[in-house]
Amino acid sequence: MATARLDATFMALADPTRRAILARLAAGEATVMELVAPFKLSQPAISKHLKVLERAGLISRGRDKQKRPCRIEVAALAEADAWLEGYRKLWEANFDRLDDLLAEMKREGERP
Protein backbone atom coordinates (compact mmCIF):
# COMPACT_ATOMS: atom_id res chain seq x y z
CA MET A 1 0.00 0.00 0.00
CA ALA A 2 1.37 3.43 -0.92
CA THR A 3 2.47 5.51 2.04
CA ALA A 4 0.14 8.39 1.16
CA ARG A 5 -2.81 6.06 1.07
CA LEU A 6 -1.80 4.50 4.39
CA ASP A 7 -1.42 7.98 5.90
CA ALA A 8 -4.94 8.79 4.74
CA THR A 9 -6.23 5.56 6.25
CA PHE A 10 -4.71 6.21 9.66
CA MET A 11 -5.73 9.87 9.63
CA ALA A 12 -9.27 8.75 8.90
CA LEU A 13 -9.12 6.21 11.73
CA ALA A 14 -7.78 8.78 14.21
CA ASP A 15 -11.23 10.23 14.74
CA PRO A 16 -13.57 8.42 17.17
CA THR A 17 -16.70 9.47 15.25
CA ARG A 18 -15.31 8.01 12.05
CA ARG A 19 -14.41 4.78 13.82
CA ALA A 20 -17.95 4.64 15.18
CA ILE A 21 -19.32 5.20 11.66
CA LEU A 22 -17.17 2.31 10.42
CA ALA A 23 -18.39 0.12 13.26
CA ARG A 24 -21.96 0.94 12.25
CA LEU A 25 -21.22 0.19 8.59
CA ALA A 26 -19.63 -3.11 9.59
CA ALA A 27 -23.16 -4.18 10.48
CA GLY A 28 -24.43 -3.30 7.00
CA GLU A 29 -24.62 -0.46 4.51
CA ALA A 30 -26.41 2.75 5.39
CA THR A 31 -27.39 6.06 3.81
CA VAL A 32 -26.25 9.43 5.10
CA MET A 33 -29.66 10.02 6.63
CA GLU A 34 -29.54 6.67 8.41
CA LEU A 35 -26.21 7.70 9.92
CA VAL A 36 -27.37 11.16 10.99
CA ALA A 37 -29.92 9.87 13.49
CA PRO A 38 -27.78 7.68 15.79
CA PHE A 39 -24.78 10.03 15.77
CA LYS A 40 -26.67 13.21 16.66
CA LEU A 41 -24.62 15.16 14.13
CA SER A 42 -25.77 17.38 11.31
CA GLN A 43 -25.96 15.94 7.81
CA PRO A 44 -23.09 18.17 6.60
CA ALA A 45 -20.93 16.97 9.50
CA ILE A 46 -21.65 13.31 8.69
CA SER A 47 -21.04 13.96 5.00
CA LYS A 48 -17.68 15.49 5.79
CA HIS A 49 -16.64 12.42 7.81
CA LEU A 50 -17.85 10.17 4.98
CA LYS A 51 -15.75 12.07 2.45
CA VAL A 52 -12.65 11.52 4.59
CA LEU A 53 -13.44 7.81 4.90
CA GLU A 54 -14.09 7.53 1.18
CA ARG A 55 -10.83 9.27 0.25
CA ALA A 56 -9.01 6.84 2.54
CA GLY A 57 -10.60 3.92 0.73
CA LEU A 58 -12.31 2.76 3.92
CA ILE A 59 -15.80 3.07 2.49
CA SER A 60 -17.40 3.24 -0.93
CA ARG A 61 -20.62 4.93 -1.98
CA GLY A 62 -23.38 3.38 -4.06
CA ARG A 63 -24.38 4.77 -7.42
CA ASP A 64 -27.99 5.47 -6.56
CA LYS A 65 -27.89 9.28 -6.88
CA GLN A 66 -30.59 9.85 -4.31
CA LYS A 67 -29.37 7.64 -1.52
CA ARG A 68 -25.74 6.78 -2.29
CA PRO A 69 -25.55 4.10 0.44
CA CYS A 70 -22.19 3.76 2.20
CA ARG A 71 -20.50 0.43 2.65
CA ILE A 72 -17.34 -0.52 4.45
CA GLU A 73 -14.30 -1.60 2.41
CA VAL A 74 -12.74 -4.40 4.40
CA ALA A 75 -9.60 -4.56 2.27
CA ALA A 76 -8.32 -1.12 3.30
CA LEU A 77 -8.83 -1.91 6.97
CA ALA A 78 -7.10 -5.24 6.60
CA GLU A 79 -4.16 -3.57 4.86
CA ALA A 80 -3.83 -1.06 7.69
CA ASP A 81 -3.90 -3.89 10.19
CA ALA A 82 -1.30 -5.87 8.25
CA TRP A 83 0.94 -2.82 8.16
CA LEU A 84 0.69 -2.39 11.92
CA GLU A 85 1.56 -6.04 12.38
CA GLY A 86 4.66 -5.58 10.21
CA TYR A 87 5.68 -2.58 12.24
CA ARG A 88 5.18 -4.45 15.49
CA LYS A 89 7.44 -7.18 14.14
CA LEU A 90 10.13 -4.62 13.33
CA TRP A 91 10.16 -3.42 16.91
CA GLU A 92 10.05 -6.91 18.27
CA ALA A 93 13.19 -7.51 16.20
CA ASN A 94 14.86 -4.45 17.74
CA PHE A 95 14.01 -5.59 21.25
CA ASP A 96 15.02 -9.18 20.52
CA ARG A 97 18.45 -7.86 19.56
CA LEU A 98 18.47 -5.91 22.82
CA ASP A 99 17.70 -9.16 24.68
CA ASP A 100 20.75 -10.76 23.04
CA LEU A 101 22.95 -7.81 23.91
CA LEU A 102 21.75 -7.83 27.54
CA ALA A 103 22.46 -11.55 27.83
CA GLU A 104 25.97 -10.91 26.56
CA MET A 105 26.45 -8.03 29.01
CA LYS A 106 25.29 -10.24 31.88
CA ARG A 107 27.75 -12.96 30.87
CA GLU A 108 30.61 -10.49 30.72
CA GLY A 109 29.68 -9.04 34.09
CA GLU A 110 29.76 -5.44 35.06
CA ARG A 111 32.31 -3.40 33.22
CA PRO A 112 32.83 0.30 33.78
Added chain:
Amino acid sequence: MNNTLNVTTAGDRELVVVREFDAPRNLVWRAMNKPDLLKRWLTGPPGWEMTVCEDDAREGGSFRWEWSGPDAAKLVMTGVYQEYLPPDRCVRTERFEMVGGPPMGEQLATLELVETAGRTKLTVRIAFPSPEARAGAMASGMTEGMAAGYDGLEALLATLPA
Protein backbone atom coordinates in the same frame (compact mmCIF):
# COMPACT_ATOMS: atom_id res chain seq x y z
CA MET B 1 8.71 -14.88 31.79
CA ASN B 2 6.90 -12.39 29.60
CA ASN B 3 8.98 -10.47 27.09
CA THR B 4 6.03 -9.64 24.87
CA LEU B 5 5.92 -6.23 23.33
CA ASN B 6 2.76 -4.48 24.45
CA VAL B 7 1.58 -1.33 22.70
CA THR B 8 -1.54 0.54 23.66
CA THR B 9 -3.01 3.97 23.17
CA ALA B 10 -3.75 6.27 26.10
CA GLY B 11 -6.07 9.22 25.79
CA ASP B 12 -6.36 10.70 22.33
CA ARG B 13 -2.71 11.51 21.69
CA GLU B 14 -0.49 9.09 23.62
CA LEU B 15 1.04 5.75 22.84
CA VAL B 16 2.35 3.50 25.59
CA VAL B 17 4.87 0.75 24.92
CA VAL B 18 5.77 -1.82 27.57
CA ARG B 19 8.45 -4.48 27.26
CA GLU B 20 10.20 -6.56 29.91
CA PHE B 21 13.83 -7.63 29.80
CA ASP B 22 15.58 -10.42 31.60
CA ALA B 23 18.33 -8.19 32.99
CA PRO B 24 18.81 -5.74 35.85
CA ARG B 25 17.94 -2.12 35.37
CA ASN B 26 21.47 -0.75 35.18
CA LEU B 27 22.28 -3.03 32.24
CA VAL B 28 19.12 -2.09 30.37
CA TRP B 29 19.83 1.59 30.99
CA ARG B 30 23.34 1.23 29.63
CA ALA B 31 22.22 -0.69 26.56
CA MET B 32 19.68 2.05 25.84
CA ASN B 33 22.00 4.98 26.50
CA LYS B 34 25.55 4.13 25.44
CA PRO B 35 25.97 4.97 21.75
CA ASP B 36 28.16 1.96 20.94
CA LEU B 37 25.60 -0.35 22.55
CA LEU B 38 22.59 1.40 21.01
CA LYS B 39 24.04 0.93 17.55
CA ARG B 40 24.11 -2.81 18.10
CA TRP B 41 20.39 -3.31 18.59
CA LEU B 42 18.51 -0.21 17.43
CA THR B 43 19.22 -0.92 13.79
CA GLY B 44 15.72 -0.72 12.35
CA PRO B 45 14.43 -2.81 9.46
CA PRO B 46 16.59 -5.41 7.69
CA GLY B 47 19.13 -3.63 5.51
CA TRP B 48 19.31 -0.57 7.77
CA GLU B 49 21.93 0.43 10.31
CA MET B 50 22.34 3.16 12.88
CA THR B 51 25.17 5.29 11.53
CA VAL B 52 25.20 8.33 13.84
CA CYS B 53 24.58 8.39 17.58
CA GLU B 54 25.57 11.77 18.97
CA ASP B 55 24.24 11.99 22.46
CA ASP B 56 24.78 14.77 24.99
CA ALA B 57 22.94 12.85 27.66
CA ARG B 58 22.12 15.32 30.42
CA GLU B 59 19.26 17.64 31.26
CA GLY B 60 19.19 20.27 28.51
CA GLY B 61 21.53 18.23 26.32
CA SER B 62 20.61 17.42 22.73
CA PHE B 63 20.98 14.28 20.67
CA ARG B 64 21.11 13.34 17.00
CA TRP B 65 20.62 9.77 15.84
CA GLU B 66 20.71 8.72 12.19
CA TRP B 67 19.86 5.54 10.34
CA SER B 68 20.88 4.66 6.80
CA GLY B 69 19.09 2.22 4.55
CA PRO B 70 18.96 0.95 0.99
CA ASP B 71 19.07 3.45 -1.89
CA ALA B 72 20.72 6.16 0.25
CA ALA B 73 17.62 6.43 2.43
CA LYS B 74 18.28 8.26 5.67
CA LEU B 75 16.19 8.77 8.80
CA VAL B 76 17.19 11.34 11.41
CA MET B 77 15.91 11.70 14.97
CA THR B 78 16.86 14.78 16.97
CA GLY B 79 15.74 16.13 20.31
CA VAL B 80 16.57 17.57 23.70
CA TYR B 81 16.66 15.85 27.08
CA GLN B 82 14.28 17.53 29.51
CA GLU B 83 15.06 15.11 32.32
CA TYR B 84 17.93 12.65 32.51
CA LEU B 85 17.95 10.57 35.68
CA PRO B 86 20.03 7.39 35.41
CA PRO B 87 19.28 4.58 35.83
CA ASP B 88 15.53 4.78 35.62
CA ARG B 89 14.01 7.80 33.93
CA CYS B 90 14.45 10.15 31.02
CA VAL B 91 12.16 12.60 29.27
CA ARG B 92 13.09 13.94 25.88
CA THR B 93 11.63 15.66 22.85
CA GLU B 94 11.89 13.70 19.62
CA ARG B 95 11.59 14.89 16.05
CA PHE B 96 11.90 12.52 13.10
CA GLU B 97 12.85 13.47 9.61
CA MET B 98 13.10 11.21 6.61
CA VAL B 99 15.68 12.96 4.46
CA GLY B 100 13.90 14.31 1.41
CA GLY B 101 10.53 13.92 3.09
CA PRO B 102 8.28 16.38 4.86
CA PRO B 103 9.20 17.51 8.41
CA MET B 104 7.25 15.81 11.16
CA GLY B 105 5.86 17.13 14.42
CA GLU B 106 7.67 16.96 17.72
CA GLN B 107 6.71 14.38 20.29
CA LEU B 108 7.55 14.05 23.97
CA ALA B 109 8.86 10.69 25.12
CA THR B 110 9.03 9.55 28.75
CA LEU B 111 11.09 6.40 29.36
CA GLU B 112 10.98 4.59 32.68
CA LEU B 113 12.71 1.45 33.92
CA VAL B 114 11.46 -0.52 36.90
CA GLU B 115 13.42 -3.50 38.23
CA THR B 116 11.76 -6.43 39.95
CA ALA B 117 13.68 -9.54 41.00
CA GLY B 118 16.46 -8.99 38.49
CA ARG B 119 14.06 -8.27 35.62
CA THR B 120 13.37 -4.84 34.21
CA LYS B 121 10.18 -3.38 32.79
CA LEU B 122 10.55 -0.61 30.23
CA THR B 123 7.63 1.76 29.79
CA VAL B 124 7.77 4.37 27.03
CA ARG B 125 5.03 6.98 26.87
CA ILE B 126 4.94 9.08 23.72
CA ALA B 127 2.81 12.22 23.77
CA PHE B 128 1.99 13.65 20.35
CA PRO B 129 0.91 17.24 19.76
CA SER B 130 -2.50 16.12 18.45
CA PRO B 131 -4.56 12.98 17.75
CA GLU B 132 -3.90 13.50 14.04
CA ALA B 133 -0.16 13.62 14.71
CA ARG B 134 -0.38 10.31 16.56
CA ALA B 135 -2.21 8.74 13.63
CA GLY B 136 0.22 10.25 11.14
CA ALA B 137 3.27 9.10 13.06
CA MET B 138 1.90 5.58 13.31
CA ALA B 139 1.18 5.54 9.60
CA SER B 140 4.62 6.85 8.69
CA GLY B 141 6.42 4.37 10.86
CA MET B 142 8.59 6.93 12.59
CA THR B 143 7.51 6.61 16.17
CA GLU B 144 9.87 5.11 18.64
CA GLY B 145 8.96 1.51 19.05
CA MET B 146 5.41 2.20 18.18
CA ALA B 147 4.45 -1.09 16.73
CA ALA B 148 1.03 0.14 17.36
CA GLY B 149 -2.09 -1.79 17.96
CA TYR B 150 -4.47 0.87 16.87
CA ASP B 151 -7.04 1.92 19.40
CA GLY B 152 -10.32 0.56 18.19
CA LEU B 153 -8.98 -0.97 15.01
CA GLU B 154 -8.69 -4.48 16.35
CA ALA B 155 -12.10 -4.30 17.94
CA LEU B 156 -13.46 -2.97 14.69
CA LEU B 157 -11.84 -5.74 12.67
CA ALA B 158 -13.32 -8.29 15.02
CA THR B 159 -16.81 -7.08 14.15
CA LEU B 160 -16.28 -7.52 10.43
CA PRO B 161 -17.59 -10.49 8.52
CA ALA B 162 -14.87 -12.92 7.59
